[in-house]
Structures are given as structure tokens and as C-alpha cells.
Amino acid sequence: MSGEKIKITVFRYNPEEDESPYYKVYEVPFESGMTVLDTLNYIYENYDGSLAYVYGCRYGFCGSCALKINGKPTLVCRELATKEMKIEPLDNFPVVRDLVINREGLEGRVRGIRPFLERVTLPDKEPEVLKPADFKTFRLVSRCVGCFACVSSCPVTSADSYKFPGPSLLTELARYSFDPRDEGDRTTTAYFEGLFYCAGCRKCEEVCPYEISVPELIVEPLREQAVARNIEPSVVKEVVKHVLSTGNTLSTLEEDSLIKKLLPLEEAKEETAKVVFFVGCYVDQDFRLHQVGKSAIEILKKNKISVAIPKDQVCCGRPLLESGENKKVEELVRKNVLAIESTGIREVVTVCPGCGLTLKEDYPLIFSRIEGRKPNFEVYDFSEYLLNKVKLDWKKLRKLDLEVTYHDPCHLNRGQGIHQQPRQIINSIPGVKLVEMEEPDRCCGGGGVIKAIDSQLAQIIAKRKAEMIKSLNIKAVITPCPTCMLQINQGLKLSKVKGVKVMHLTELLDQAL
Ligand code: SF4
Ligand code: SF4
Numbered sequence: 001m002s003g004e005k006i007k008i009t010v011f012r013y014n015p016e017e018d019e020s021p022y023y024k025v026y027e028v029p030f031e032s033g034m035t036v037l038d039t040l041n042y043i044y045e046n047y048d049g050s051l052a053y054v055y056g057c058r059y060g061f062c063g064s065c066a067l068k069i070n071g072k073p074t075l076v077c078r079e080l081a082t083k084e085m086k087i088e089p090l091d092n093f094p095v096v097r098d099l100v101i102n103r104e105g106l107e108g109r110v111r112g113i114r115p116f117l118e119r120v121t122l123p124d125k126e127p128e129v130l131k132p133a134d135f136k137t138f139r140l141v142s143r144c145v146g147c148f149a150c151v152s153s154c155p156v157t158s159a160d161s162y163k164f165p166g167p168s169l170l171t172e173l174a175r176y177s178f179d180p181r182d183e184g185d186r187t188t189t190a191y192f193e194g195l196f197y198c199a200g201c202r203k204c205e206e207v208c209p210y211e212i213s214v215p216e217l218i219v220e221p222l223r224e225q226a227v228a229r230n231i232e233p234s235v236v237k238e239v240v241k242h243v244l245s246t247g248n249t250l251s252t253l254e255e256d257s258l259i260k261k262l263l264p265l266e267e268a269k270e271e272t273a274k275v276v277f278f279v280g281c282y283v284d285q286d287f288r289l290h291q292v293g294k295s296a297i298e299i300l301k302k303n304k305i306s307v308a309i310p311k312d313q314v315c316c317g318r319p320l321l322e323s324g325e326n327k328k329v330e331e332l333v334r335k336n337v338l339a340i341e342s343t344g345i346r347e348v349v350t351v352c353p354g355c356g357l358t359l360k361e362d363y364p365l366i367f368s369r370i371e372g373r374k375p376n377f378e379v380y381d382f383s384e385y386l387l388n389k390v391k392l393d394w395k396k397l398r399k400l401d402l403e404v405t406y407h408d409p410c411h412l413n414r415g416q417g418i419h420q421q422p423r424q425i426i427n428s429i430p431g432v433k434l435v436e437m438e439e440p441d442r443c444c445g446g447g448g449v450i451k452a453i454d455s456q457l458a459q460i461i462a463k464r465k466a467e468m469i470k471s472l473n474i475k476a477v478i479t480p481c482p483t484c485m486l487q488i489n490q491g492l493k494l495s496k497v498k499g500v501k502v503m504h505l506t507e508l509l510d511q512a513l
């Protein structure tokens with residue numbers, strides 16, 4: 001023993017005795033290699049035998065011990081203790097007592113999805129031979145231990161757990177849906193259990209102790225199955241039809257297009273490099289967002305980079321991928337790749353994380369599938385390009401005198417691993433003070449197809465973000481994502497937050513140049 005002590009703040013609540021929950025601080029002797037569960041056991045054995053918490057296997061297998069440690073859900077039997085910890089029960093569940101949650105509601109709902117192999121046809125021969133390839137996804141989803149860490153972090157479940165019981169139910173469903181022996185109608189069940197409500201924010205994947213990627217591994221294939229069987233919300237069908245017939249997500253007039261107003265090549269004086277600008281539907285078609293694109297071009301030109309804007313670029317296809325339309329997206333991918341390649345420029349910048357993620361992650365796979373090769377260019381988010389490729393003279397920036405907060409767009413943060421770069425740019429602008437909000441990476445509700453299928457639910461999620469912003473007393477929210485900008489703006493209006501401007505990173509930087 002080193003003599004060192006750990007300070008632990010524990011959530012306490014006994015509904016039979018306490019009027020409301022409270023926090024109690026304990027000091028526990030630190031031992032190297034001790035887990036959070038060890039610290040709870042110490043408190044139970046030495047200070048308070050009435051502390052309620054749950055554990056079973058002690059090796060990450062039974063899933064019963066998940067708790068929130070310093071705001072992050074985790075299995076406490078595997079998590080090493082740190083010098084200062086706040087331990088709370090999982091969010092999105094009723095508290096029974098102290099750190100114990102009531103799992104019965106969700107477990108009952110899981111029982112309702114028929115969590116067993118449904119089979120009518122007998123195997124051709126015995127023993128039945130199953131190839132490993134048929135079991136690949138099944139094996140991955142079978143790692144789920146039912147700890148519900150994902151459910152406690154899901155912003156949609158948090159907004160309405162009846163409409164969307166959360167990722168772990170879909171994971172359980174996927175065990176059977178992806179088992180080649182199962183013959184149950186899992187697609188219809190998935191549809192009625194909120195399949196199209198997932199916002200694709202990837203928070204569940206971030207907190208899952210077994211890194212199960214629910215959106216990619218489960219939601220996307222299940223949506224594809226649903227679409228193949230025509231089981232999809234009618235409004236999603238309309239969106240897909242519109243994107244395919246116009247090449248655009250929004251229904252605005254052609255003359256409102258920013259792309260149409262720009263030159264095919266916006267030339268910089270004393271040019272040192274050229275880059276392609278993939279504008280994206282929202283910045284192109286929504287006049288409120290035109291300035292985002294104009295600012296991006298200005299910043300690049302002022303830094304001696306000419307900007308090519310291919311006129312025949314269309315929607316990146318993200319709305320189709322999120323709707324389970326993996327086949328129909330191919331034509332959009334082909335069009336965009338050929339439009340970009342026709343410029344002869346090998347670098348592309350985006351100001352929309354959804355477009356950026358699609359171009360980086362999905363295009364190489366889809367284009368290889370249809371054309372047998374990868375696209376001939378590299379894609380960068382604007383902040384990434386600015387920091388890695390441009391020799392920006394930060395000393396020349398003007399002072400702005402502004403207190404701001406930053407919202408992490410899910411497709412940029414968890415999608416592309418970009419969270420420090422935008423903050424670095426904000427912190428480099430003289431006079432700008434960055435104040436972090438409680439959960440900067442919490443989804444604003446702008447992702448997926450929620451806004452299209454249930455605008456009220458999307459509004460509840462946006463209002464939660466707005467409340468966090470409200471408590472900061474700042475003048476602007478910076479977020480490098482056009483859809484997050486619109487969504488947060490709406491949340492602020494609904495929550496009656498006045499005097500806070502929502503700006504893209506390009507607009508902020510442009511003001512300082
Ligand atoms: S991706 Fe986000 S919205 Fe979808 S299930 Fe996971 S946490 Fe919930
Ligand atoms: S998917 Fe991961 S986080 Fe969710 S219940 Fe299963 S193991 Fe836990």
C-alpha cells in the first residue's frame with residue numbers, strides 16, 4: 001500500500017428515507033491495479049454496509065456492474081480506479097436505490113422480441129454445416145453482454161425510450177437476424193422497435209466495452225433488409241425519391257444554388273495550390289448557409305489556394321445510406337467521383353461532416369464495388385486541411401472579443417476522429433475564449449432520418465443541447481456542420497435562448513482574417 005488515498009463521490013438515494021438523491025464523498029486507500037469495483041467493495045466493507053450496487057462475474061462477462069464513472073458509462077469490474085472519481089447509476093433508467101437501476105422495463109421489452117432461435121425448416125443434413133463467413137456478423141454482435149452502457153448514452157432513448165428502446169435491444173435482435181439458421185421475421189420487429197430512429201451518432205459504439213458498432217454493424221444492414229422488403233417510413237421513401245430525381249436533399253429553387261453562383265475555379269492571387277470544394281446540399285441549397293461556403297472559399301483564397309467547384313457535383317448520398325438504400329446510392333457516387341476527378345486535382349475539402357465521412361469512408365468501398373478502383377483523391381475536413389495543408393499565419397488574425405462554446409458534430413468527432421483541430425483553430429483566434437459545455441459531443445438530433453420521420457422527437461434532443469448552451473452565458477456556438485447549425489438554432493429558439501449566434505467554424509475564422 002502506498003498510503004495514497006482516492007476521493008470518491010458516490011450517488012446515494014434510498015427512496016424510503018431520502019427526499020431526493022445526494023452525493024457522499026469517501027476516501028479509500030489506493031492500491032495499484034485496483035478497480036472501481038474494488039473501491040466500492042471497500043466503502044461497503046469499511047464505511048457503509050447499506051450502499052447498494054450490483055456485480056456478478058467480476059471479469060466483464062455478466063454485464064451487471066455497469067455504472068457511470070466521471071460521466072462515462074463503463075464496467076466497473078474492469079475499469080481501473082483513478083485518484084478522483086464520481087460514481088453514478090446509468091442514465092435513462094429509473095433508480096431503485098443508490099447505484100442500482102431498474103432494468104426490468106428494458107429486459108421485458110427484450111423478452112418481447114422473441115430472443116431465441118426461430119426455426120421451421122429442418123436442416124438438409126445432420127450435423128448441419130455452417131460456414132464461418134455466414135456467422136461473421138453474428139459472432140461480432142454476440143459479444144454483447146447486455147450491460148446497457150449504450151442505452152444509458154443514447155440521445156434518442158434519452159428523449160423517448162418508448163419510441164426507441166435503444167441500441168442493446170437492436171443488438172439482441174441482430175443476434176437472431178444475422179444467424180443463418182433463424183427464420184423469424186426480425187425485420188418487421190426491428191421496424192416496430194424503432195430501427196429508423198437511430199441518429200447514427202456512434203455514442204453507443206464509443207461507450208460499449210466490446211466496441212460493438214451498432215449503427216454500422218446492425219442498423220445499416222437491418223435498414224437495408226427493411227428497404228428490400230418495403231418496410232420503411234413513407235417520408236423516408238419520399239426523401240430518397242427526391243434525392244434521386246434532383247441530386248439534392250432540399251427542395252429549393254435552382255436559382256438558390258450557391259454552386260450556380262460561383263465560378264468553376266475561384267482563383268487565388270499568387271496561387272500555391274489548388275483544392276476541390278465539395279459544397280454539400282445544405283450549404284448549396286439553403287441560403288442561410290451560403291455564407292459558410294463563401295467563407296471557406298475566402299479563407300482558402302486568402303491563403304493562396306485556388307478553389308475548384310465542380311458544377312455537376314450532387315448530393316454525397318448520405319441520406320440514401322442512412323435510409324438503407326445502398327444500391328441506389330451508386331449513381332450519386334459515380335457522378336461525384338467523376339466530377340471531382342475531371343478537375344485533375346487530388347485534394348478535396350468539405351465543410352459538412354456528413355459529406356466528409358461519406359466521401360472518406362463509403363466512397364472507396366462503393367466506387368471499388370462498381371468501378372473496380374478507389375477514387376483518385378484525398379478528402380479533408382476543412383479544419384483538417386487548414387491545419388495540415390495550409391501555412392496559415394495565425395499572428396495576422398484580428399482580435400474578435402468573443403466568448404464561444406463548441407459543439408462536436410457526431411460525424412466529425414466520432415465519425416472522423418476530429419475534435420481537437422477545430423478547438424485549436426478557435427483557440428488561435430485572438431480574443432476568442434472557448435468555454436466548454438457539459439457534453440459538447442452529445443448529439444443535437446440532426447443526424448439520421450429522425451427529423452424527417454419525427455420532428456418532435458428531434459426537437460426534444462435539440463432542446464437538451466440548447467439547455468446546456470443556455471447555462472454558459474456565451475455569445476456564440478461554433479460548430480463545423482451545417483445540419484448541426486440548423487438543429488441547434490432551432491433548439492435555441494424552442495428553449496427561448498436569446499443573443500446566442502450559431503456559426504460555422506469557417507464563418508468565425510473568416511471574421512478574423
Ligand atoms: S448511434 Fe447514437 S442514436 Fe444510434 S443507437 Fe447508437 S447512441 Fe443511439
Ligand atoms: S452493445 Fe455493448 S454497451 Fe450495449 S449492452 Fe451490449 S455490450 Fe453493453
Ligand code: FES
Pocket residue numbers: 055056057058059060061062063064065066075076077078
Ligand atoms: S461484474 Fe460481471 S461484467 Fe462486471
